Amino acid sequence: MKIGLVGLGRMGYALALNMKDCGVEVIATNRSLDKVDEIAKEGIKGAYSLKEMVDAFGDERRVIWLMVPSGEPVDAMIEELIPLLNFNDIIIDGGNSYYKDTVARYQRLKAIGLQFLDVGTSGGISGARNGACLMAGGEEEPVKYIEPVLEKISIENGYGYFGAPGSGHYVKMIHNGIEYGMMQAIGEGFDILKASEFDIDFELTSKVWSNGSIIEGLLMRLMHEAFKQDADLSQIVGKVDASGEADWTLLEAVRLKVSAPVITQSLFTRYKSKDDERFSEKAVAALRNQFGGHKVYKA
Numbered sequence: 117m118k119i120g121l122v123g124l125g126r127m128g129y130a131l132a133l134n135m136k137d138c139g140v141e142v143i144a145t146n147r148s149l150d151k152v153d154e155i156a157k158e159g160i161k162g163a164y165s166l167k168e169m170v171d172a173f174g175d176e177r178r179v180i181w182l183m184v185p186s187g188e189p190v191d192a193m194i195e196e197l198i199p200l201l202n203f204n205d206i207i208i209d210g211g212n213s214y215y216k217d218t219v220a221r222y223q224r225l226k227a228i229g230l231q232f233l234d235v236g237t238s239g240g241i242s243g244a245r246n247g248a249c250l251m252a253g254g255e256e257e258p259v260k261y262i263e264p265v266l267e268k269i270s271i272e273n274g275y276g277y278f279g280a281p282g283s284g285h286y287v288k289m290i291h292n293g294i295e296y297g298m299m300q301a302i303g304e305g306f307d308i309l310k311a312s313e314f315d316i317d318f319e320l321t322s323k324v325w326s327n328g329s330i331i332e333g334l335l336m337r338l339m340h341e342a343f344k345q346d347a348d349l350s351q352i353v354g355k356v357d358a359s360g361e362a363d364w365t366l367l368e369a370v371r372l373k374v375s376a377p378v379i380t381q382s383l384f385t386r387y388k389s390k391d392d393e394r395f396s397e398k399a400v401a402a403l404r405n406q407f408g409g410h411k412v413y414k415a
């Protein structure tokens with residue numbers, strides 16, 4: 117099967133190489149064409165425009181896999197693709213799109229005779245390259261059509277079809293919410309170790325915890341890699357971005373009236389990490405000083 121892959125960022129590039137290794141015929145394109153040159157050197161067919169990519173399918177049903185940032189770039193790409201595609205061709209959104217946007221895109225494309233699938237992709241760059249974790253949603257017929265590719269490029273037991281359009285991105289969104297909470301718990305554990313009277317070696321700790329403990333896993337192994345590179349993370353500033361998935365998870369928790377304190381707190385902790393002024397703490401310190409004369413640290 118041929119796949120037209122649009123978007124050669126870190127994840128898209130790795131996924132293209134994975135597909136090629138799995139015997140999938142990939143035609144790859146990217147907005148900035150130097151990436152197309154680069155991937156062509158890896159033995160993947162590069163296309164210098166969407167039209168060139170689509171034309172490379174000949175009479176075959178087109179399967180176009182988008183690996184572009186969520187939001188406006190997905191819509192822009194879809195609009196450019198629509199005039200180039202034939203009835204029943206398939207567009208896959210492999211990014212972290214909001215599931216409600218996915219459902220709306222599915223409905224719009226269905227109305228004009230195109231298929232739209234959502235395939236949430238996890239496992240980071242290494243997973244995309246060597247065996248991804250894939251969460252698919254969409255109509256059954258097009259999912260079954262592309263399933264041989266999904267099965268090949270995913271790690272063993274790391275692919276699932278979850279049903280209606282949007283469900284793949286929904287499952288990925290909740291996955292990312294969980295990811296926030298798990299990372300926050302790991303961070304807090306090391307924070308307490310750091311504050312303790314013991315002179316704990318974090319690299320050793322994360323190595324030991326990565327081998328046979330209840331909390332072993334990919335995140336702990338990555339934590340170990342980070343401590344190997346920088347024993348006390350002195351090169352890293354403690355500000356953490358949040359690109360949207362946990363915000364949407366919280367919107368769902370509120371909509372469904374489900375209590376999700378860990379994910380909520382981990383998202384707000386990230387927001388707070390960006391706030392140099394820590395104005396709320398200033399306010400709390402000022403209040404304590406006002407009512408109790410408690411000490412205020414002066415800048």
Ligand SMILES: O=C(CO)[C@H](O)[C@H](O)COP(=O)(O)O
Binds near residue numbers: 237239292357360362
């Ligand atoms: O999808 C992912 C992993 O599964 C990405 O790592 C995730 O998008 C990063 O999100 P954020 O910037 O919000 O931490």
